[in-house]
Amino acid sequence: MNIRETKVKDLYILEPIVHGDNRGWTMESWSKKTLEEAGLYYNFVQDNHSYSAHKGILRGLHFQLGDAAQAKLVRCIRGAVLDVAVDMRKGSPTYMKWEAVELTEDNFRQLLIPRGFLHGFLTLTDKVEIVYKLDNYYNREADRSIRWDDPDLNIDWGIDNPILSDKDRNAPYLKDSDIDFYY
Numbered sequence: 001m002n003i004r005e006t007k008v009k010d011l012y013i014l015e016p017i018v019h020g021d022n023r024g025w026t027m028e029s030w031s032k033k034t035l036e037e038a039g040l041y042y043n044f045v046q047d048n049h050s051y052s053a054h055k056g057i058l059r060g061l062h063f064q065l066g067d068a069a070q071a072k073l074v075r076c077i078r079g080a081v082l083d084v085a086v087d088m089r090k091g092s093p094t095y096m097k098w099e100a101v102e103l104t105e106d107n108f109r110q111l112l113i114p115r116g117f118l119h120g121f122l123t124l125t126d127k128v129e130i131v132y133k134l135d136n137y138y139n140r141e142a143d144r145s146i147r148w149d150d151p152d153l154n155i156d157w158g159i160d161n162p163i164l165s166d167k168d169r170n171a172p173y174l175k176d177s178d179i180d181f182y183y
């Protein structure tokens, strides 16, 4: 596993070693031991799998409040996405900084996102499947969105009118939200 730093503190791009042969390939898509040897301690407890039918669908920017916060290990197993994580940890040297990484079915990249981050992705192809591990359970009451096009974040999504859920379309901008990001 190749573990690459990003410009955002504690946010890593993981590149598994893909062992190809005449049958196809095999890889360790996640190993607790490998991450711990690199000093990355995560206790993942839930796996999610989502399908997005069309190019131009944007899910985000999502997070769970307070103790319900979730670290995420995200990969794309069909199609391609632009995956975005924003550091909302007050006191972090990269507070409010974001990173956008293309995750595709061909590049095998994964994004390891700590607690205290906003997360979202834009589909770059039709028929996209994303799988991700979570270190805390889904909690409907603690689930929140921030607008994908928040001017204070100024994320370069490369799209003007993405397809959104009602929840994400009606999400507040950071300046209007009363959320205390205490991480």
Ligand SMILES: Cc1cn([C@H]2C[C@H](O)[C@@H](COP(=O)(O)OP(=O)(O)O[C@H]3O[C@@H](C)C(=O)[C@@H](O)[C@H]3O)O2)c(=O)[nH]c1=O
Pocket (backbone or CB within 6 Å): 048, 050, 059, 060, 062, 063, 072, 119, 120, 121, 138, 165, 167
């Ligand atoms: C995420 C999630 C949703 N659900 C349900 C709630 C709702 O009825 C339905 C759709 O939920 P959402 O619209 O929130 O699904 P979605 O937009 O796919 O939400 C996901 O987006 C990405 C960007 C993330 O970062 C994830 O953590 C998660 O927030 O699925 C669960 O039961 N468990 C879960 O873990």
